[in-house]
Amino acid sequence: MTASHEWVVQCTACRCIITVRAADPQAHMQEPEPRPTCRLLVTCSCCWKAFLYRPEHFFNGSPAPSPECHRKARAEARTESTKLIAAAVIAAIRLNKEKIENSPAVHSKVSESLKLAEMIVARMKTLS
Numbered sequence: 001m002t003a004s005h006e007w008v009v010q011c012t013a014c015r016c017i018i019t020v021r022a023a024d025p026q027a028h029m030q031e032p033e034p035r036p037t038c039r040l041l042v043t044c045s046c047c048w049k050a051f052l053y054r055p056e057h058f059f060n061g062s063p064a065p066s067p068e069c070h071r072k073a074r075a076e077a078r079t080e081s082t083k084l085i086a087a088a089v090i091a092a093i094r095l096n097k098e099k100i101e102n103s104p105a106v107h108s109k110v111s112e113s114l115k116l117a118e119m120i121v122a123r124m125k126t127l128s
């Protein structure tokens with residue numbers, strides 16, 4: 001029994017493959033789960049847009065992000081790591097002569113650096 005036996009549908013908006021949630025919890029008791037026979041309102045777990053899908057749109061498979069959404073998620077992860085590296089560099093500069101220890105002075109410089117890195121990345125976004 002694997003997750004690939006669930007009913008999925010391709011999101012109209014972002015093309016991700018999303019899980020069709022059975023409106024009736026009893027439906028989960030049946031093995032294999034029967035194909036939904038009526039139109040179902042499915043909310044995308046990626047873009048949160050809800051559409052009515054016809055039964056012929058449902059198929060057996062695994063949820064998966066569309067290439068577009070996959071790229072977007074990777075770009076966001078890259079922004080996060082850029083932020084971390086920037087914060088580390090700023091912290092290293094600011095802590096230049098400071099003894100690296102678990103002191104309030106070090107903690108406050110690290111959180112200042114994080115704040116500054118957030119500002120840099122936010123500014124980068126408005127410029128790009």
Ligand SMILES: [Zn+2]
Nearest residue numbers: 014016046069
């Ligand atoms: Zn998506």
Ligand SMILES: [Zn+2]
Nearest residue numbers: 011014044047
């Ligand atoms: Zn979607």
